Amino acid sequence: MNVDKNKKALFLMDIENELEPILQEMTHIRSENVLAIQNYDTDILHPYGDIMRSVILAIYRESVEEVFVIGTKEKRTFTVNIPTQLESMKDKTQTLDYLFQNCMPEFSGGTVNEWLNGKGNSSDNIEKSVEIIRxxxxxxxxxxxxxxxVDKRDEKSLIVEVPETKTNLG
Incomplete structure (x- = not known):
């Protein structure tokens, strides 16, 4: 990976504490030049949402020159099943599901569960987020x-670049 270790970089990554040292070691970026935004997923749901706002502010306020959207290959996924876990809120989730289905683009996903749990695999979500930022x-x-x-099999870390897609979201 050819990265200038003196450039400021932003890591947008999942909440997995052991990722940042691995990435610094593999990219050779000095720790003082790294900013990190941690989220429960690397999926940017809306191009004008809070995560994207943080990315843009980091670029301008901290002079970030490189953004890495990072996920793990063997990510443990924990699903939140609102109707099962919070049966008392069934009326609210049905109302929200109606809004999700009929008030696009304000809400991302088709249901409350899709909004909370995300869709697709890690690679697809990273690719989508890269395209939104780019x-x-x-x-x-x-x-x-x-x-x-990041593939953490066999106690070794391997970083695989997600290829650029041919689509243009801009």
């Missing part, structure tokens, strides 16, 4: 955006 009108064209998947 083609966002407020992200300067000189900022490099990459998607990475």
């Amino acid at each position: 083609h966002h009108p407020l992200v300067p064209s000189h900022v490099k955006v990459q998607g990475l998947i």
